[in-house]
Amino acid sequence: MAFWLAWWAVCFGLWLLLVFKTERLEFAAGAVAAAFAATAAELVRSRGYAPFAAEAGWLRALPRLPRAVLTDCALLAGAVWRRLVRGQPIEGGFRVVHFEDCGGDDPRSEGRRAVAKWLGGVAPNTYVVGFDEERDIVLVHQLVLTDRPPDVDPRP
Numbered sequence: 001m002a003f004w005l006a007w008w009a010v011c012f013g014l015w016l017l018l019v020f021k022t023e024r025l026e027f028a029a030g031a032v033a034a035a036f037a038a039t040a041a042e043l044v045r046s047r048g049y050a051p052f053a054a055e056a057g058w059l060r061a062l063p064r065l066p067r068a069v070l071t072d073c074a075l076l077a078g079a080v081w082r083r084l085v086r087g088q089p090i091e092g093g094f095r096v097v098h099f100e101d102c103g104g105d106d107p108r109s110e111g112r113r114a115v116a117k118w119l120g121g122v123a124p125n126t127y128v129v130g131f132d133e134e135r136d137i138v139l140v141h142q143l144v145l146t147d148r149p150p151d152v153d154p155r156p
Helices: 002-019 024-047 056-061 064-086 107-122
Strands: 093-098 126-132 137-142
Touching (some): 064 107, 107 126
Antiparallel strands (some): 093 137
């Protein structure tokens, strides 16, 4: 029941953020939609289709997301401006980032990779392509290459 309630709270919160209305019907619709989503997540979890275990410490990665989003938006806006005004090409590329203890088939490792993939895709300049578990690396793509590799590891 705790898993279902946690998923319901997360989905309901996302509903409210995306709809951005405070009308009673929107709250009711969000509650129902969150209940469906939480039920689906519980069914997937109970059957073992997507093993996932999280650590509370991973939440410490959340405060760095707003800065990363704003920085990437400014970076991309500058690249588009340089392309439109000066005709400079926008050159992106792939990067390899070290990801310690990448491997593992246990639910905690699966969960860490899933969260890392999400963290790597929130900011608009970078997205995670995949993991090489044997070499403890993650392949990311950046629309505009930066000097610093992106931080996708949810561990502090």
